Amino acid sequence: MEQKGFTLWFTGLSGAGKTTLARLVEIELSARGHKVEVLDGDVIRTNLSKGLGFSKEDRDTNIRRIGYVCRLLSRNGVVAISAAISPYREVRDEVRRSVEQDGAEFIEVFVKCPIMVLAERDVKGLYKKALAGEIKSFTGVSDPYEEPLSPHVLIESDREPVELSVAKIIGELERRQLVPTLVAGRTEAADSFREEETTVHFTLFPALA
């Protein structure tokens, strides 16, 4: 069956888990026969946005370019996954409209995590530097981040296991009939996940096990 293209748009602060989730969702969707491309911030800054900085204007330009590529891919049957911070609401909405204009769906996933948690984890050591004033224009510290007002999926990455986050996203895509449901009762399984033990999550996602 011909798969439907769409855009899955992650947004959230640096370190919140966008790329990790994007890669896990990519594996799961590929296993279900979709064509998938993950466009993360670093890949795009290398291939499409070299020379752009972190001013509002340059950030918007960067996001518009990612959005343009998502649009081209989505309207040709590919699942385009963006995993860039995309801090500004207006340009996210602009991208959404441009994707929808071609008849493809745009699903916004807000990966939420309190900045103090991120600063504590601080895998790349960036928050420490930003909080010490050594990095200018660091999103969430010295540069704005505008939360989505009504994201299609809300991920609270400090409170939920990553398997639940993946299940919520896949569940939303199934509900929208953008991806085929593999297992009967699968969506309900994801929905009731919070109450359960978290030891056997990946049985839901054989491709990730």
Added chain:
Amino acid sequence: MEQKGFTLWFTGLSGAGKTTLARLVEIELSARGHKVEVLDGDVIRTNLSKGLGFSKEDRDTNIRRIGYVCRLLSRNGVVAISAAISPYREVRDEVRRSVEQDGAEFIEVFVKCPIMVLAERDVKGLYKKALAGEIKSFTGVSDPYEEPLSPHVLIESDREPVELSVAKIIGELERRQLVPTLVAGRTEAADSFREEETTVHFTLFPALA
């Protein structure tokens, strides 16, 4: 049947006929069930390369970006058609290698037309200005154009009707089994085209008639 993605890369001077041919080939391939995207110079300069100028470095960056998008599309089953001037051989070859790296084919079409013919036609009035020294860095006049050494298809747009040019390109794609052959003897028809009357060409391409 799942269609194979590939990149069809036009190169040639401004006004030689790249975009016209790209659009005609797009119509024909769409009619045969392919997903097709045409990336012409203007579209890309708006969406991916705003702010870039016409220095060698900026031109190379522009072509690399088009190449990156062609690569993403091609490896996902889409026919990506580039219709930018792409004056430098080295960066064209770099794009070819990057497309081929993912297992997709890269077909180079050289749209050749003598500069004096282009200057005479001069649809946009650009050659007159360039020859008068009013436009700096105009390819073929005040900026280099490096012809392909061994293009897969050679179009001589000052000597052949556009229908023949389309037939040559489609014929090459059929020979490479990148597109299905619609009519028995079709390729031979294209090959012997030069000898024939040129009144009924579009019967070869119902989609273009």
